[in-house]
Amino acid sequence: MNVASKPALGQATLDDRRLAKVSARDVDVFYGAKQALKSVSIDIRPNEVTALIGPSGCGKSTFLRCLNRMNDLIESCRVVGSIWLDGEDIYTSGLDPVQLRARVGMVFQKPNPFPKTIYDNVAYGPRIHGLSRSRAELDEIVMTSLEKAGLIDEVKDRLQEQGTGLSGGQQQRLCIARAIAVSPEVILMDEPCSALDPIATAKVEELIDELRQRYTIVIVTHSMQQAARVSQRTGFFHLGELVECGETEQIFTNPRHKLTQGYITGRFG
Amino acid sequence: MIDERTARRLARRHAAERRFKLYGMASVAVALAFLVALLVTIVGKGYTAFAQTEIAVEVSFDAGAVKEGDFAGLVKSALAARFPEVTARNEKRELFGLISSGADRVLRDMVRDDPGLIGQRRVVTLLASDDVDMVVKGHVTAESGRLNARQAEWLASLRQAGAVSLGFNTTFFTAGDSREPELAGVGGAVVGSLLAMVVTLCLAFPLGVATAVYLEEFAPKNRWTELIEVNINNLAAVPSIVFGLLGLALFLNFLNMPRSAPLVGGLVLTLMSLPVIIIASRAALKAVPPSIREAARGLGASRLQVVTHHVLPLAMPGILTGTIIATAHAIGETAPLLMIGMVAFIVDIPAGFLDPATVLPVQVYLWADSPERAFVERTSAAIMILLAFLAVMNLLAIVLRKKFERRW
Numbered sequence: 001m002n003v004a005s006k007p008a009l010g011q012a013t014l015d016d017r018r019l020a021k022v023s024a025r026d027v028d029v030f031y032g033a034k035q036a037l038k039s040v041s042i043d044i045r046p047n048e049v050t051a052l053i054g055p056s057g058c059g060k061s062t063f064l065r066c067l068n069r070m071n072d073l074i075e076s077c078r079v080v081g082s083i084w085l086d087g088e089d090i091y092t093s094g095l096d097p098v099q100l101r102a103r104v105g106m107v108f109q110k111p112n113p114f115p116k117t118i119y120d121n122v123a124y125g126p127r128i129h130g131l132s133r134s135r136a137e138l139d140e141i142v143m144t145s146l147e148k149a150g151l152i153d154e155v156k157d158r159l160q161e162q163g164t165g166l167s168g169g170q171q172q173r174l175c176i177a178r179a180i181a182v183s184p185e186v187i188l189m190d191e192p193c194s195a196l197d198p199i200a201t202a203k204v205e206e207l208i209d210e211l212r213q214r215y216t217i218v219i220v221t222h223s224m225q226q227a228a229r230v231s232q233r234t235g236f237f238h239l240g241e242l243v244e245c246g247e248t249e250q251i252f253t254n255p256r257h258k259l260t261q262g263y264i265t266g267r268f269g
Numbered sequence: 270m271i272d273e274r275t276a277r278r279l280a281r282r283h284a285a286e287r288r289f290k291l292y293g294m295a296s297v298a299v300a301l302a303f304l305v306a307l308l309v310t311i312v313g314k315g316y317t318a319f320a321q322t323e324i325a326v327e328v329s330f331d332a333g334a335v336k337e338g339d340f341a342g343l344v345k346s347a348l349a350a351r352f353p354e355v356t357a358r359n360e361k362r363e364l365f366g367l368i369s370s371g372a373d374r375v376l377r378d379m380v381r382d383d384p385g386l387i388g389q390r391r392v393v394t395l396l397a398s399d400d401v402d403m404v405v406k407g408h409v410t411a412e413s414g415r416l417n418a419r420q421a422e423w424l425a426s427l428r429q430a431g432a433v434s435l436g437f438n439t440t441f442f443t444a445g446d447s448r449e450p451e452l453a454g455v456g457g458a459v460v461g462s463l464l465a466m467v468v469t470l471c472l473a474f475p476l477g478v479a480t481a482v483y484l485e486e487f488a489p490k491n492r493w494t495e496l497i498e499v500n501i502n503n504l505a506a507v508p509s510i511v512f513g514l515l516g517l518a519l520f521l522n523f524l525n526m527p528r529s530a531p532l533v534g535g536l537v538l539t540l541m542s543l544p545v546i547i548i549a550s551r552a553a554l555k556a557v558p559p560s561i562r563e564a565a566r567g568l569g570a571s572r573l574q575v576v577t578h579h580v581l582p583l584a585m586p587g588i589l590t591g592t593i594i595a596t597a598h599a600i601g602e603t604a605p606l607l608m609i610g611m612v613a614f615i616v617d618i619p620a621g622f623l624d625p626a627t628v629l630p631v632q633v634y635l636w637a638d639s640p641e642r643a644f645v646e647r648t649s650a651a652i653m654i655l656l657a658f659l660a661v662m663n664l665l666a667i668v669l670r671k672k673f674e675r676r677w
């Protein structure tokens with residue numbers, strides 16, 4: 001396997017990285033002595049959905065978690081390289097991780113609503129960041145977030161019920177509503193549909209497409225179809241390296257790297 | 270189709286399962302039998318302590334004696350009037366021995382509440398002495414007990430006249446310790462236990478939870494924290510008397526705190542229950558799913574916010590259960606308190622954290638050591654109060670757990 005030569009790498013980055021919403025250069029990530037990411041460089045463009053695909057354990061989640069410094073929570077984890085958000089280095093510029101996470105939201109693989117009411121779930125972010133001055137303003141934020149997440153019709157009469165009492169798909173959309181309630185600029189989604197049935201998946205995918213108007217989205221997925229359906233750009237990871245990144249259409253119809261080709265056609269190995 | 274061998278294996282597996290169930294039920298039955306035996310013995314021995322023999326006599330509230338405060342004299346003259354045939358000095362002393370030496374207090378209280386009584390005659394039920402009490406309750410026969418023949422005769426005559434009755438023993442709940450069993454009560458010990466428990470709870474709960482939260486949520490995992498963890502686990506296994514010695518050396522000898530004080534008792538019990546509370550709290554914190562922490566961190570909550578808004582509320586049922594069980598355990602502890610002087614004979618009910626006091630288990634220990642027959646039932650009754658204390662606390666733990674329990 002000759003991953004070292006990367007003919008398509010030039011496509012992953014822009015000439016001027018300041019034009020990108022999120023820009024990563026030569027990012028290495030180590031868990032203790034083990035290297036999980038090797039020199040990953042990629043530019044995430046604003047108002048696009050970027051899909052990250054690749055076999056299990058190749059470092060997709062690791063990369064995603066670098067973008068809002070969630071890896072800080074793992075003690076053994078060390079990140080090298082530079083990651084910029086709007087031209088500002090998120091690791092060295094003195095930007096507070098707490099502030100960063102308000103700008104770069106995250107939706108996890110498993111729906112993880114707080115064991116609180118639906119209202120409190122969505123209101124939690126705005127509350128801790130002081131985004132509302134009055135109760136009415138907070139109500140407004142909660143309602144619009146639920147609306148944007150396409151959940152409002154299902155829950156508007158039961159806002160005071162437990163968020164954990166919703167179905168899996170509803171819980172995941174609640175988590176999306178919770179993430180967009182703090183008005184982030186970027187939303188990171190780590191396999192958001194892996195626990196959902198096809199109908200709920202379709203709803204979330206539709207939602208992602210709508211959210212693209214306002215937010216920049218990075219989504220990790222194991223479903224080629226999903227990547228093809230929702231994303232404009234796709235990056236393929238393999239063994240901690242970004243093998244190829246480009247327009248989704250191009251990646252799926254005309255991959256340049258034979259590893260990518262093998263993966264998307266299912267002949268992997 | 271099931272062939273022969275599979276059928277045999279299946280049968281063996283079912284038989285093993287039935288056997289295991291049987292063992293389980295047998296061990297539960299044995300445990301229950303022990304518990305029932307314990308309760309039956311204690312209740313059977315102790316329930317009579319809640320009643321107390323009283324003797325009704327007609328007292329004349331002589332103005333002169335009242336003025337002098339000689340209420341004991343009133344009791345004596347009432348008895349002398351009831352048995353006019355008793356004249357000899359030593360016989361009289363025996364006669365007065367039927368009534369408790371603390372009986373005059375009732376009369377004093379009566380006069381204080383109603384001064385109009387002075388100069389009048391009233392039938393008053395007076396506390397009988399413990400020797401009479403034992404005979405009336407049937408714990409000893411009149412012959413084998415400490416009453417002599419004459420006293421037994423007087424008692425018989427009083428009983429015939431219907432003057433002897435069993436009343437509810439309020440003294441047992443309100444009084445402090447006493448050399449006279451009929452005047453002794455658990456009131457002082459209960460108050461002492463409560464004061465010590467307040468100190469323990471107020472110190473051990475916040476300290477234990479703070480330690481657990483720091484170790485679980487903030488501390489880096491390195492050799493130092495590992496060392497601390499091992500030590501905490503070891504401390505939880507240290508015999509309680511060692512904590513008593515530590516308390517003696519530290520609080521009494523070094524810091525010069527008062528002996529026998531509930532404050533010091535509470536401090537020693539705090540030392541003892543802290544490791545248990547820390548371990549229970551850490552387990553409760555560990556049980557909170559990491560996904561909740563990630564969700565909150567992902568929204569931009571700081572570490573402290575994650576803990577106070579999400580982790581602690583979710584861990585609270587477990588923390589409270591651990592704390593209450595640890596405190597309940599501390600309440601039943603005797604050995605460390607002996608070391609700091611809480612074993613002293615204390616009559617007064619403590620009014621504050623620095624007053625000399627004793628606690629329930631120590632009271633049980635003291636009474637169990639007393640020679641008087643009447644202390645036997647009081648020992649059992651004090652154990653019943655202690656057990657009721659513990660049962661209430663455990664119930665509280667269950668209620669709190671049920672109340673705060675949440676699913677995710």
Ligand SMILES: Nc1ncnc2c1ncn2[C@@H]1O[C@H](COP(=O)(O)OP(=O)(O)OP(=O)(O)O)[C@@H](O)[C@H]1O
Nearest residue numbers: 031036054055056057058059060061062063074076
């Ligand atoms: N907390 C951690 N500690 C140590 N190693 C880790 C940790 N998290 C991930 N790794 C390692 O880093 C590598 C990349 O993991 P990562 O979770 O990023 O993979 P992934 O591409 O998201 O896989 P999947 O598709 O299965 O989710 C793996 O080899 C994994 O074993």
Ligand SMILES: [Mg+2]
Nearest residue numbers: 060061062190
């Ligand atoms: Mg992953």
